[in-house]
Amino acid sequence: MFTGFPVTALDFYEDLESDNSKSFWAAHKPVYDESVRAPMIALLDELEPEFGPGKVFRPHRDVRFSKDKAPYKTHQGGFVETTPGAGFYVQVDARGLFVAGGHYAHSPDRLARYRAAVDAELRGSQLVSVVAGLEAAGFDIGGEQLKTAPRGFGTDHPRIELLRHKSLTAGRLFTSPDWIDSPRTLTEVRDAWVAMRPLVDWFSDVLG
Template sequence: MHGFTGWPADAAKFLTEIAADNTRDFWEEHRHRHATAVHGPMRALAAELEPEFGPVRIFRPAVNRRFRPDAPPYRTDTGGVATSAGGSTFSIVLSATALSVAAGHWAFDGGQTRRYRAAVDGPAGEWLAGLLGSLGSLDGLTPDDGRPLVGAPRGFRADHPRIALLRRRGLQLTATWPVGEWIGTREPVARVRAAWRAAAPVAAWLDEHVGPAATVPRPASVASVPSP
């Protein structure tokens, strides 16, 4: 496989068109464009990231409608996800309008939530707050707003010094860049690699103190890690 040289202009064009005409007829007529302009470059990008971040599982173009029968049959984006040994995910998604990356956990399961809150309540919570505070100097990488609790979690006071962290139901760092001519160059490799590296200390904290999910939660939007 050749190295990543960028997505051609037809990638964003195809993704726009499949969103407007998400039918089997369109797909069968234009699937060669997806293979050449969308999937091929995504595989090349994943191959360049793999030596540092491990295997990147690329999303299939067809949507699994077993549990989402009303979903459109074909994806209107492309991307992939790598998983750390401790369960944190590192994702990349290209849509017709933006290239986005994420790292962490979009949603904790019950066991993860208990472990997360216990860690945030102790000295490890101060460490996490410091890591998140350092993100201010990093271009575009921020904690996703998620779906925080309105009140204080059971067993914690509303005036806890890290109540905002305790209210979180997941912790994921994200960055998004509008599509432009730059996606047709090698710049996406540099941006994704830099963002994933910047997110790595928070992912390491999650790996150590939260660990993997018992079951993989299904994301609600393309801003989170999409299901394959």
């Protein structure tokens, strides 16, 4: 049963940011296993009946093509995929708890389908309404964007801001909440994911 993330989870990542080395990891791996990984698994297990099975991301970074050779991620993420590249996300790190939802990765085919849906009056208007509702509820809208209009669309398109997105997410950061080590964390994540469900469902309907 999920009872929260111990405060030692935040401390662990604060220390890891200062010493991202294999020796630090080896010395503190029991802290990671007990205070980070195990609670994340328990959290996703609790949410599975309502949102679907979740995945706990591996802690090691892929440094093959990166100039930054730090071996470990300074956060722990969990993801529930509803359609390829889209779903619900939760993360714990030194800052606290981050929750998000939306579409994270577009293939060329899916990006074309996304833009066609935004261009269509019915689907496009639905997405405008969903995004506006999330912004009004205090969520931050993010995602990779083009600086200009995508090819084939004019800058005067009524939904040009959405068309510029290559990925589209909504998220909220809870900075060092005093409830992170309690079962309330489950409630906060669930409530945020419920609020973001219209965005995730829109992508699942369009791209699924």
